[in-house]
Structures are given as C-alpha cells and as structure tokens.
Amino acid sequence: MLRLAIQSKGRLNEDTTALLREIGIDIDDSRRKFLAQAPNFPLELLYMRDDDIPQVVASGTAALGIVGLNEVVERGFDVEVVAKLGFGACRISLAVPKSVDYDGPQWFAGKRIATSYPRILRSWLQEQGIEAKIEVITGSVEIAPAADISDAIFDIVSSGGTLVSNGLREVEKVFFSEAVLISNGKLDEAERKTLDEMLFRIDSAMVSRRKKYILMNLPLASVDEATRILPAMRSPTVMPLAAEGWCSMHSVVDEADLWDKIRQLKAIGAEGILVLNIDKIIP
Numbered sequence: 104m105l106r107l108a109i110q111s112k113g114r115l116n117e118d119t120t121a122l123l124r125e126i127g128i129d130i131d132d133s134r135r136k137f138l139a140q141a142p143n144f145p146l147e148l149l150y151m152r153d154d155d156i157p158q159v160v161a162s163g164t165a166a167l168g169i170v171g172l173n174e175v176v177e178r179g180f181d182v183e184v185v186a187k188l189g190f191g192a193c194r195i196s197l198a199v200p201k202s203v204d205y206d207g208p209q210w211f212a213g214k215r216i217a218t219s220y221p222r223i224l225r226s227w228l229q230e231q232g233i234e235a236k237i238e239v240i241t242g243s244v245e246i247a248p249a250a251d252i253s254d255a256i257f258d259i260v261s262s263g264g265t266l267v268s269n270g271l272r273e274v275e276k277v278f279f280s281e282a283v284l285i286s287n288g289k290l291d292e293a294e295r296k297t298l299d300e301m302l303f304r305i306d307s308a309m310v311s312r313r314k315k316y317i318l319m320n321l322p323l324a325s326v327d328e329a330t331r332i333l334p335a336m337r338s339p340t341v342m343p344l345a346a347e348g349w350c351s352m353h354s355v356v357d358e359a360d361l362w363d364k365i366r367q368l369k370a371i372g373a374e375g376i377l378v379l380n381i382d383k384i385i386p
C-alpha cells in the first residue's frame with residue numbers, strides 16, 4: 104500500500120487535505136488517527152510534524168510525502184521532488200534591524216545570524232564568499248536581534264508582517280519555497296501506477312486552478328476579433344442567439360489575464376459577461 108506522509112496540523116495541513124479531496128481522494132478527518140486509509144483510493148495517510156517528513160520518506164516508512172521545499176532542502180535527505188503543489192508559498196530571507204545601514208551581502212561578514220535553516224544559510228554564505236556566525240534557534244527567530252542573540256536573522260517570510268512588527272527589514276530573499284510532493288523512488292509497480300494516477304490528477308487540478316471559464320453575448324461582427332483575444336484550448340465555442348446579429352461565445356482564460364481580456368472584450372461590444380470557476384480540465 105502506498106503511504107503518504109502529511110503534516111498533522113499547521114499551515115500545510117488544510118491545503119494538503121483540500122488538494123487530496125480535489126483530486127478525488129477522500130479523507131476521514133473526523134477521527135484523525137496517526138495512520139488512516141483513504142476509503143476510495145489505494146493510499147494510506149501518515150500524519151506527522153512537517154520536520155520529520157523528509158526523513159520518514161527517505162527511510163522508506165512512507166514512500167511519499169507532502170512538505171515545504173524549505174524542509175526538504177534543509178534536512179538534506181535523499182528524496183526526489185515529484186510535483187510542485189502551488190500552495191504554502193514563502194521565502195527564506197535575511198533581515199536586519201530597521202536602523203541598520205545595509206549596503207549589500209558583505210554587510211553580513213563577521214555578523215551573527217539567527218536561523219532555523221542553517222544548511223540553506225551556510226550554502227548561500229559560501230556562494231557569496233562571506234564568513235558569518237550562524238546561531239541555530241528553533242522558534243521565534245524574529246526576536247533574536249532585540250534579545251542580542253544575533254545581529255540579523257534568516258527566516259521564513261510570507262506577508263512580511265512579522266518582520267515589520269519586530270522592527271526588522273528584509274534585505275536578501277535567498278530561497279523560494281512551496282509545498283511539494285516528494286518520493287523516495289522505491290515504489291513497486293502497483294505503487295508507481297498509483298503515483299502516476301495521482302500526478303495526472305494533480306496536474307489537472309493545478310491547470311484548472313489557474314483558469315476561468317468565460318462566456319458572453321457578442322455582436323456577430325466582433326467574432327473574429329474576440330477569437331484573437333480569447334485563443335482557448337482549440338478555439339472558442341460560438342453559439343447562435345435568438346436575437347439577430349448576436350452570438351454567445353465561450354472560452355477558457357488564464358486567471359492572470361482575466362481583467363485585461365474583459366476590458367478588451369467590452370471594448371468590442373461584449374455584454375452579459377459571466378466568469379465561472381472550472382472544476383477539472385483534462386487536456
């Protein structure tokens with residue numbers, strides 16, 4: 104049975120279970136156990152702290168894991184990233200007290216830097232040819248400068264709010280992370296098939312997430328122009344309307360371009376524009 108280690112509670116837990124549900128794998132959350140079998144998919148879930156997931160996968164206790172790329176790289180175990188999952192995005196950055204006159208990476212030479220990510224920091228310092236003292240602390244890294252434990256910190260940032268409220272300024276964005284699916288590569292044939300099916304479904308879910316379904320009423324005279332604006336997978340669907348000189352056009356657009364496309368479509372006479380979420384796209 105293919106076993107997947109996931110975070111039992113914390114920032115990644117909710118998005119992980121949401122993704123598994125989105126790809127049709129049911130999860131019994133009500134009586135969460137240490138180990139639970141998905142009722143409708145050949146997968147067993149192992150709930151644990153995120154710090155332990157890379158090791159559990161490397162050692163073979165679970166063949167797969169979902170964890171932040173930051174933990175994967177920091178722990179340094181021999182595992183393979185098989186998919187990026189698009190949630191849990193954050194970066195690990197160097198930050199200094201606001202009052203510091205920061206003039207580039209050389210500022211860190213000889214300084215004390217507090218972090219829970221010594222391996223990633225060490226490799227960045229080496230790349231930059233800088234010698235600094237790394238103070239490893241596991242929690243509340245952001246208070247280290249005020250407590251005179253360090254001169255700077257190297258920590259996870261997402262909105263930046265924590266830095267600001269501790270009087271710190273982000274000066275170097277060193278490592279970019281998101282949740283990833285990892286594997287130890289030791290899968291038998293049946294497990295490999297299960298993983299392939301999961302990857303196929305994850306791919307489809309990730310594509311669907313970035314797309315919107317758009318439909319509108321359009322003057323027939325604008326169809327060619329609208330087709331240029333909305334390229335779609337093959338080409339947009341055009342359906343007749345009872346009102347003469349009008350049609351209904353349907354297409355799929357990247358969410359990132361949505362408002363730009365809407366502006367262009369309105370300019371050529373589109374009316375009654377509807378934008379809908381897409382549940383699945385199977386290319």
Ligand code: PRT
Binds near residue numbers: 191
């Ligand atoms: O209990 P367990 O060990 O499983 O969880 P944990 O407390 O070690 O980790 P958790 O749940 O906090 O985070 C799990 C993973 O989420 C991390 O390894 C990252 O990959 C990812 N992630 C995404 C984050 C953040 N965003 C994040 N903002 N992890 C931590 N933070 C913290 C950060 O340390 C800092 O204290 O949030 C604060 C900064 O947030 P902003 O928004 O103020 O910048």
Ligand code: ZN
Binds near residue numbers: 152153154
């Ligand atoms: Zn942790």
